[in-house]
């Protein structure tokens with residue numbers, strides 16, 4: 001028996017709510033999942049005694065991107081509203097891995113099996129390669145005005161690569177943050193306006209990679 005599952009946040013716990021309609025097959029449950037206007041978290045499988053055995057979630061990230069839905073592979077869930085998200089979109093939220101969520105719920109949580117969307121090769125994906133480059137080069141190059149200019153120009157064209165900035169800034173030691181703070185602030189001031197605004201908002205979520213990066217870039221609430 002399969003049922004649609006809703007999750008609600010309650011302090012640091014997730015409360016499971018179960019829709020009353022049951023489905024004989026997982027496929028039928030997913031058909032309803034996509035057909036209903038209410039957004040559910042996923043599909044729960046129940047044993048003969050009515051106990052929840054496991055939960056499958058949408059394998060595709062449905063966060064709104066600049067050009068429609070993201071469509072990345074689900075890897076995490078945000079802990080405010082429990083939306084399944086890909087790693088890139090999750091970086092803007094207080095998010096936990098599906099494994100971590102499974103631990104909280106006491107049942108396995110995994111992405112539904114579906115034909116994976118065709119992904120271009122790693123090297124052929126401009127978002128990935130720019131993101132990796134920023135993450136790799138940030139610590140050694142952020143003080144270089146030409147590097148910052150180049151990165152900001154690229155980020156204007158490929159804003160999703162900002163994830164590399166979170167990784168690079170997040171990987172700095174506290175000592176490096178102190179030494180590089182003037183350059184980090186410079187970089188913050190030079191970022192494309194959209195990313196700058198998003199980061200300023202993200203500063204309110206210091207446990208998210210985006211929020212941590214925002215604070216380290218001097219975009220905390222007290223700095224206007």
Ligand SMILES: [Zn+2]
Pocket residue numbers: 061062063070071072085086087088089090
């Ligand atoms: Zn996504």
